[in-house]
Amino acid sequence: MEISFSGEITNVDVSTFEFLNSLGEIDLSNNKLHGKLPRWIGNVSFFERLALSNNGFEGSIPLEFCKLNRLEFFDLSQNNLSGSIPSCFNPPNIEHVHLHRNRLRGPLSLAFYNSSSLVTLDLRGNNLISSIPKWIDTLSSLSVLLLKDNHFRGKVPVQLCKLHSLSIIDLSQNMFSGPIPSCLGNLSLPMKTKKILEIRFYLPYIEADESTSIALRKMEMDSYYPESYLEEVIEFTTKSGFYSYKGDILSYMTGIDLSCNNLTGHIPPELGNLSEIHSLNLSHNKLTRVIPSSFSKLQHIESLDLSYNYLSGEIPNQLVELNSLEVFSVAYNNLSGSIPEPKAQFGTFIENSYKGNPFLCGAILHKSCSKTDSPSTVSTVLEDKGEDGLIDTYDFCVSFLVSYIVVLLTIFVVLYINPYWRRAWFSLVGKYITTCHYSHVGNFLTYHIFKQCV
Template identity: 70%
Template sequence: MVMEPSFYTSVPKFQLTIISLPKCITSQQLNLELPTFLYYQYDLTYVDLSQNNFSGTVPTWLLENNTKLEDLILMGNSFTGPLSSPSAPNSNVSLIDISQNKLQGQIPTNVCSPFPQLRQLLLSKNAFEGDIPPCLSGMKDLSILDLSNNQLSGRVPEELITKSSLTILRLSNNNLGGHVLPVILNANGLSNLYLDGNNFSGEMANVDVTISEFPTSLREINLGNNKFYRNLPRWMGNVSFLKGLALSQNGLKGSIPMEFCNLNDLEFLDLSENNLFGSIPSCFNTLNIKHVHLQGNRLSGPLPIAFYNISSLVTLDLRGNNLTGSIPKWIGTLCTLSVLLLKDNHFHGEVPVQLCKLHSLSIIDLSQNMFSGIIPSCLGNLTLSMDGNKILFRGEYRPSLTEDGLMNKLGRLHGVYSYPSSYLEEAIEFTTKSGFYSYGGIILAYMTGIDLSIL
């Protein structure tokens, strides 16, 4: 970006419709203010000034000066202070993204009234505190709401889940609490619900529900890192249309219900870091499962035939359990397996040569077991190739304005700014150079490693 000289004060002779200047400020140019020529623009419909480290308060005057504005993207800057609402309504605004800034204070209770047609509101990764404004539940066009990674507290307004128009609701990593599970069962239209990293509590299996009562729109649920307890609910295994289910880091105990074998559409399952015990159900062989995380429990018994010949399986993480027996020879049937983590169990016997048939393998951890015999020499022939399948579930997005997108915006057609189809991010833990680290997101595509150590 060519910064204007400080003495430049004349009114420009042009009126822009679109301005897209993401990632234009270098790291040496810190805490810059918005160019003053923007004060004299009145026809803007699309503004993307993301990831430029602009400082000061959020420029609500852009919304007030440009009554045609549809998309305002200010993510990844250094805007500070409280968020204030514009003085007059703007009925054309469809998208507001002020995520990844340094905003503080409460989200204004009147944040809804100036934007009657708002479809996407993204305020994640700031320092907002206090309650979620109740008015968000009544926005008839709002389909995506992301308030994750703030310091919000209190309860989630029930109507936000049950009576709103939302399809994606992300409230991850806040201080929210209460008994939210009965409310989820009355969700109307939600497809993706992310409530992980909060203080929600309750006994999941104690909820009385039949399959006919469960909202059929839900495809992904993340309730990980909360305070749910007691047994896994059997009714959840009958929700056959779920594609992603994460219940990690809670206080769940007991065995994995046989009803979970009915999750035929499931692609992502994370029950890790609980107190589950017993054997893994032998029927756990859905055709679509890609990522299985059962580490950090007290599961026992041999590696079940459940995973035999699953052609879609990419990640199998069974670390830190009480599993016994040998690695079965049918392990060679998992043709797409890329990550195999069996660390810290009680496996014994030889390392089977069938592992060498897994040409997609890139990360293998068999450490802290009781294997014996000769290490198969064919392991040295594994290419440990980079594999993009490991990052099927991705986390962040970045706005872009392509030539086609530009034409779409000029034609007043939305769809340039897309939200991820999933926020169930695939992540694994692996020891490298005596350090135990967690790797997630796109870095997984480049990760390779073999660990056969005792410790």
């Protein structure tokens, strides 16, 4: 039987309830509680796990919560909380923070600065602004970083590359700009073998001597009691869907989502070194140039989305080696040439994976390719090698205009400094104007006389 609580949590004098001082966990998630968060919770110093998610709490996070020094798990997600995250909130043993789907605003404060124990930071769906702070690399144990659907701007910081425990990164639906850091390709995306919060069990304490060891081993088979019912759940968009991961499955999940931003420049070939990645989404940006052939090394990838960019060139034929690929999209780019051979996983992709590229051809697109338009592995490799040295039309026009202005300024400066050259220049211009004038007058008289004679 499920019990649902509603109403407000009243003030409690902690000193009158001795059991609160030994209480290690409160889980009131998925109820109909509302009002402001109770400040007295901050006076229960023994709390290790606090879960009040999916309620109707409003107002700001009380400063009293900064006194929860033993806190390891903190979940206030899916409420109506507002204000900023208190800068004093930095429990020394905090591992999991879930504050998604609230109305928190302002920049990321120093709340989590130097939290070397922090494993999960989930701040999705708020109104946070500014850039990702450079001190993000002080979170040395960070494995899951979810900042989706906020108002972050600026460049994707290279400090993320120093977080060697990162396995899931979601920066989608923000306003990040500039290039994708090539050093992201250095991330090892390790499997999460520890610090995942899941339902834990314990045995009742028994002093066992040699005569009772056999009976104790038998009791271990059926006498476990739950230590905590809290289990961490991570939500991540992949394979064109929204999935929840927990337990052992979460241990194996790896992915990077940079979609729906204003990222520019080329896709770093170094991302092909992410051999353990399962999902990579770079869609809905302003990325240019070619698709790196190094993506053929992403042997564990299951979802690759490069749609809605300005990518050009051919789709590398080497991608057919990705035997784990389930979802693939390069739709709405400027790609050309033949699509990869329809073998292995690429034999399962439909027309929607390629639509919006008028110069692509292939049987699945109902558009035949001439022999001269067929894809060439050699040309793709050459494009990859030279992709960093290519200069697009925009760069050429800008450099030409700058050079032209520099030349004009140089001429004016020289004429201003040297009076002799200035007089010579004006004399030359005067002679040219006089010559042009007499030439036009002479032509006019000749034409008039010729007309009279006729």
